[in-house]
Amino acid sequence: MATYKLDVQGETCPVPLVEFRKLVKRAESGDIIEIVGTHEASKKEIPMAIEALSLELLELKEENGIWKIKVKI
């Protein structure tokens, strides 16, 4: 099981979502992806994509405008 890290701080729509999806395509079942970003709407949209793709949201936290999302593939 691999862990991937994705830093999309400073990126805007639709880059965080698209980069996340590209990584999901490369990852295998059971892998973990950790995404860190600052784009406000993506904080809501990435969990929406996680649900649509039937993945598992493990963690979502935010501090000083920087959010972190952890997801299991």
Place this chain on the structure above:
Amino acid sequence: MENQSKDINNKLTIVLHSGDYDKIYSALIIGNGALSMGMEASIYFTFWGLNRLIKGKLEKGPLSKMNFLGLGRIMIKRRMKKANVASLETLISDFKELGGKILACDMTIEIMGIEKESLREDLIDEYCAVGAFIRESRESRSTLFI
């Protein structure tokens, strides 16, 4: 992981009739959004939209409003760069990487006198006519005309 979708008919088709800079953005952002959310997506490039598939023309369209002979476009481009918006080249290559399909209208190629060699054939999945568009559209949950 190729986890495409929970259900069938999970597809979006876009007719890109416009060649305007801002409208190409709309089409590619929506297309990429659909792919990212686990849908399939096809974009059918026709009329002025098809011009943007000519080599070197993707980023060259005018603004649909407030173009002011290209000045408005320069201003918007500057603001987009400041806001760190992805280029159309990035968006179209992401669209392809995520499995999006690009269809090119045969009739437009003919009536506009476009040489196939001048098109970015590496991006194009299929040269086709209205029948192929309807095939895509009837398999789709929604179809947009841009």
